[in-house]
Amino acid sequence: MRHILATLFLSLMLTWPALALVSPSERLSDPVQEARAREISKELRCLVCQNQSIDDSDAELAGDLRRIVRERIAAGDTDEEVFDYVVDRYGEFVLMTPRFEPATWALWLGPLLVLLVGGAVTAAFLRRKRQETGEAGLTEAEKARLAELTFAEKPRDSAS
Amino acid sequence: MIAELGHFALVLAFVVSLVQMVVPMVGAHRRDAQLIGVATPAALLQFLLVAFAFGALLYLFIVSDFSVKLVFDNSHSEKPMIFKISGVWGNHEGSMVLWVLILALFGALVALFGKNLPDTLRARVLAVQASIAVAFLLFILLTSNPFLRLDPAPFEGSGLNPILQDRALAFHPPWLYAGYVGFSMTFSFAIAALIEGKVDAAWARWVRPWTLAAWLSLTIGIAMGSWWAYYTLGWGGFWFWDPVENASLMPWIAGTALLHSAIVAEKRGALKSWTILLAILAFSLSLLGTFLVRSGVLTSVHAFAVDPDRGVFILGILVVFVGGSLALYAWRAPLLKTGGIFAPISREGALLMNNLLLSAAVASVFIGTLYPLLLDGLTGAKITVGPPFFNYTFVPIFVPLLCLVPLGPLLGWKRADVKAAAERLIAAAALAFIACLVTFAFAYDGPWLAPFGIGLAVWLVVGAASEIAWRIRLFTTPLRESLYRARRLPRAAWGTSLAHGGLGIVVAGIVGVTAWQSELITTLAPGESAEIAGYTLTLERVGMRDGPNYEATVGVVRVEKAGRMIATLTPEKRRFPAERQEKTEPAIRTNGLADLYVVLGEPSDDGKWVVRAYHNILAPWIWIGGAIMALGGIMSLADRRLRVGAPTRARLRAAPAE
Numbered sequence A: 001m002r003h004i005l006a007t008l009f010l011s012l013m014l015t016w017p018a019l020a021l022v023s024p025s026e027r028l029s030d031p032v033q034e035a036r037a038r039e040i041s042k043e044l045r046c047l048v049c050q051n052q053s054i055d056d057s058d059a060e061l062a063g064d065l066r067r068i069v070r071e072r073i074a075a076g077d078t079d080e081e082v083f084d085y086v087v088d089r090y091g092e093f094v095l096m097t098p099r100f101e102p103a104t105w106a107l108w109l110g111p112l113l114v115l116l117v118g119g120a121v122t123a124a125f126l127r128r129k130r131q132e133t134g135e136a137g138l139t140e141a142e143k144a145r146l147a148e149l150t151f152a153e154k155p156r157d158s159a160s
Numbered sequence B: 001m002i003a004e005l006g007h008f009a010l011v012l013a014f015v016v017s018l019v020q021m022v023v024p025m026v027g028a029h030r031r032d033a034q035l036i037g038v039a040t041p042a043a044l045l046q047f048l049l050v051a052f053a054f055g056a057l058l059y060l061f062i063v064s065d066f067s068v069k070l071v072f073d074n075s076h077s078e079k080p081m082i083f084k085i086s087g088v089w090g091n092h093e094g095s096m097v098l099w100v101l102i103l104a105l106f107g108a109l110v111a112l113f114g115k116n117l118p119d120t121l122r123a124r125v126l127a128v129q130a131s132i133a134v135a136f137l138l139f140i141l142l143t144s145n146p147f148l149r150l151d152p153a154p155f156e157g158s159g160l161n162p163i164l165q166d167r168a169l170a171f172h173p174p175w176l177y178a179g180y181v182g183f184s185m186t187f188s189f190a191i192a193a194l195i196e197g198k199v200d201a202a203w204a205r206w207v208r209p210w211t212l213a214a215w216l217s218l219t220i221g222i223a224m225g226s227w228w229a230y231y232t233l234g235w236g237g238f239w240f241w242d243p244v245e246n247a248s249l250m251p252w253i254a255g256t257a258l259l260h261s262a263i264v265a266e267k268r269g270a271l272k273s274w275t276i277l278l279a280i281l282a283f284s285l286s287l288l289g290t291f292l293v294r295s296g297v298l299t300s301v302h303a304f305a306v307d308p309d310r311g312v313f314i315l316g317i318l319v320v321f322v323g324g325s326l327a328l329y330a331w332r333a334p335l336l337k338t339g340g341i342f343a344p345i346s347r348e349g350a351l352l353m354n355n356l357l358l359s360a361a362v363a364s365v366f367i368g369t370l371y372p373l374l375l376d377g378l379t380g381a382k383i384t385v386g387p388p389f390f391n392y393t394f395v396p397i398f399v400p401l402l403c404l405v406p407l408g409p410l411l412g413w414k415r416a417d418v419k420a421a422a423e424r425l426i427a428a429a430a431l432a433f434i435a436c437l438v439t440f441a442f443a444y445d446g447p448w449l450a451p452f453g454i455g456l457a458v459w460l461v462v463g464a465a466s467e468i469a470w471r472i473r474l475f476t477t478p479l480r481e482s483l484y485r486a487r488r489l490p491r492a493a494w495g496t497s498l499a500h501g502g503l504g505i506v507v508a509g510i511v512g513v514t515a516w517q518s519e520l521i522t523t524l525a526p527g528e529s530a531e532i533a534g535y536t537l538t539l540e541r542v543g544m545r546d547g548p549n550y551e552a553t554v555g556v557v558r559v560e561k562a563g564r565m566i567a568t569l570t571p572e573k574r575r576f577p578a579e580r581q582e583k584t585e586p587a588i589r590t591n592g593l594a595d596l597y598v599v600l601g602e603p604s605d606d607g608k609w610v611v612r613a614y615h616n617i618l619a620p621w622i623w624i625g626g627a628i629m630a631l632g633g634i635m636s637l638a639d640r641r642l643r644v645g646a647p648t649r650a651r652l653r654a655a656p657a658e
Helices: A002-010 A031-042 A060-074 A079-090 A102-133 A140-152 B002-030 B039-062 B069-074 B081-086 B092-116 B119-143 B172-196 B201-232 B243-268 B272-295 B297-302 B308-335 B347-379 B387-404 B418-423 B426-442 B450-471 B479-488 B491-516 B619-638 B647-653
Strands: B518-524 B529-532 B535-546 B551-561 B564-569 B572-576 B581-585 B587-590 B594-603 B609-617
Touching (some): B002 B119, B092 B201, B092 B272, B119 B172, B450 B491, B535 B609, B594 B619
Antiparallel strands (some): B535 B551
């Protein structure tokens, strides 16, 4: 879906990122370092593309960034240092995963908040429903009789 | 001349929908049968006029009339016919005409087949539907006229983006729009119900099939789009949490919630008010999707030249419809009588839980998609919300939902015996557990969550089958009786099981690709080989081929497994001279369980070619599962109880197990 509609407008403006990626010549010789570089590349956004990581993009800038990442790794940086290095130069916009900080609290906690508030409202609604059923007003004997009538007689079809 | 007639038809359609918006509404208010009677012919006339305009545009594309600017911009005389046709909606103006065409078609269907609806309700529904048409026709006429002429007329068109010249993609937008616009129908019903101040059985009976049809179309549209992305974009991804994708996912999730709550509203008369709110939300999210995609706000950071007038206009439509309908809801919803008492553990309770989790899932996508825009607008800070965010928020909400899916249909209405329901799922639980262990034994070095994902998929599929088995009393009665019961089972029950089981297959596919994809990136000279996932790929040669409107560089790749020749794959790179663009065409070999996906890259300096290959385990299941879900939707839609116009017959039959 993604690109389709967007392309309708944007096609002429951007190099279509159809063919991606890491060319064999870019790769680091150490497979462990290369694997790290790939993981980091997936977490960095290609700035001139539409929401693609530099790992997925064939834009020139993405290639440059991939080279920078590999240079930093070869120079002995930790993953965190590589991210910091790139963020210092390009801003937080390059991070695919936004950092958890005051400006993004609402982002990270929003879905959870909706779930909790929705859960509370649902629970209150169900409690009200339960009171409406008048279940509390029945004696034990009545409840047993009720259960008998609703379940025991037609064990299968009552649940259908 | 045709273009001018088309334009004129749009203007007339606008006038007709104005009449259709006002007169029946007044008529319903005054109980004036004559004014109410305007609704039906107006809806039909509006449809005919929009269909004429669309037909005119289609004709202009087919004959390649380059004196029309839109045709010049988006077509080319040498393009294959199918892409000349799909070029009609492969652009902003044309796609908006398609949008309005589907809207008018649905209105006409209600006008034609809605005889069994109360007169005032039908009049109000059509009036609300017309108000949407008024807004969008005005939008087209003022900012996006598809019939503008060019003088002098150019000799040749500038072509359609090659990316869009694809068979699956050609019919992806119509499905998507049918889904978006389908929710306009439930929206119109919701608004009409609020104005009427009551929600009765006829209302719920009508809302369900429309919701189902919209959901079905959207499912097909999204699956097609994702399939297209998979086989076109060239790295085997199928979903990117891209804002434009999210724009279609949000109405889908909200529509899924609506589909489930509408069942409660119809069968038990409960959750009516909530169902109305969901109907409003589903359509609002469809409008939001249209706004996000059409206005270009999502890409504003790149300063693409998108006409800001259009964005402002659609934002206006969004504000009026969403704001207006929510205000109406706040005012009128408390008047609706709620009915249908039920205990927390019951079918109703399960569907409510479904709605809670789906709503939270929509919230996650909504926040993730719009937060960067909001933050940029408020503080100027630019952030990116990429796939990891959704993995952290959306997935944890969705997984518990998936776990509960098989349980819901086994619970009884009003008050259920959860133990009895759980007992019916013992087989599913056992098989899921075994699947989890087996997967772990084979893929112990992969991501540790993946075996659970496969277990979850098995749980969904077997759970869905268990429901049917229980309903037809398989193994507990003689087979003959089970078969008899299976024939008598309502199609909606089969539909539910298919949709839930299909979901499980989608889950398996997603888990497989995400966890166990293997990748090969290498350079090969003709004659050289490389290995991936037990396959040996040999680049035999690289040649050229002429297509209808492109030239292709073709790599011929021989695929062998254990020394045995399996297939020859021919990935291509296509150059479209008219559009001056390139497109890669991956070659995919599937055995139903996994895809071998080969891409021909650039030539390197030493006469070699970059070849990339992926082994995507279970990838085809994503779309097989999607197709099964859609089939479930079709089955449900074919249920005679839902078939529009058969409510009385249905009521007589509504007795047995369901």
